[in-house]
Amino acid sequence: MEWDYGDDDILMDEMDYEDNIEGMPPEMLNGFTHEDYLNYLADTEVYHHDLKFSEVLDQCVGGTLYDGAMLTLPLLCLCFTVNLCTLIGEDLEVFVHGIAIFSGLICLFQFFHFNMTYVLVLSAIGYLIMVVGHSRFPHSRGVVSATACAVYLILCEVFVVRASDWHQVRGAQMILAMKLISVAFDADQGTVKLPSLLEYTAYLYNVGTVIFGPWISFRDYLNICSSPGLSRGWLWTVIKSTGLAYCCLVTSACFSQWLIPTYYGKWWIAYRDAQSFRMSHYFVCFFSQATLAASGLGWSKTADGHVKWDASVSRPYYIELPRSLVEVVTYWNVPMHHWLKTYVFKTARPLGNFAAVLLTYAASSLLHGLNFQLAAVLLSLGFYSYIEHE
16 A cells, blocks of 8 residues: 555546556545546646745645544554553453454544455455365465455456555555465464464454554464563654654655656656655555554564564665665565565475566565556566576
8 A cells, every 4th residue: 555646747648547546545535536636736746846945844744744644643543552452451362352353443444434345355255265275175275365365356456346446445455365365374384273263353454454564474463462561662663653654755745746846857757756656655664663563563572581673664775775676675565575485485486486586576466456567567676686686
């Protein structure tokens, strides 16, 4: 789920319009038409053209922060509430999982309204495969789950769901599919036992990861029942991640257009739009770090027993100043890179390294949506990364 704040081509065709609205905030997509999008781009260009810094702060930054806070702070508050409940009911796993499910469903409805039905249907299909496969194909649940997710995502995007509705819910569907597939492969390998319906549902709908992510494994989720509680380290992690997220949001929405106006030329405009896109991606990553920590997840213990809040979703330094394409691929989304490496690349490796790399990037393309341009970029990255590695 990434917020994309526009393209410079005002005379774009309908296909370009569909490509560029896919990452806009869910609240903006309700009733959003092609004409609205053209007006949005035109207003953005004119609005940022000759403003002073103080005017940008007054007319853009304040409104952007307010809108962002209204959309995201309720989610952060629910994450904090779940964390408190884990401390109160530390020995009551049923209570903790129930609170995680209830709060996650509230957030799904807040962000997607009745489009959350598509999320619920996919989760039901996943658990059905887990239960039936436990006795009938106990060593193939991962492959069957991956196939079912792929078919479901393609059918929904191409035939069943309206484009605007699917763009709204696709980020959450991606996280859900990754969870379904990972827990199925882990059960095949015996690293986790067959989860109960309560555990399974709580893992999928956990409020800290259900909207923005990040993906976490089922074993990591079970740590919610042994949360280390509130501490200065925890509070600093939440505040720092939230602050960085809003800084990236403001940069993407306000300062990118202001620093590099249209008359600078096409190469500067291309850099500006790419930078704006990256900043919107960093916003989602940093905010997902905040929600993960706020809900009591994303921690580990050092050798001497100290708690370390060390979950990292993206590392912008390695993306903005990379030494190789491998660094860009790895640090763009660290949890997703781990998921793809563990459950796709290693599974496909018997077919050969090159085939495994292509299948990995094909899986990434499918999870991000059926977009030819994006698929071409991801597959090219896979090919160049393979050549660079070899």
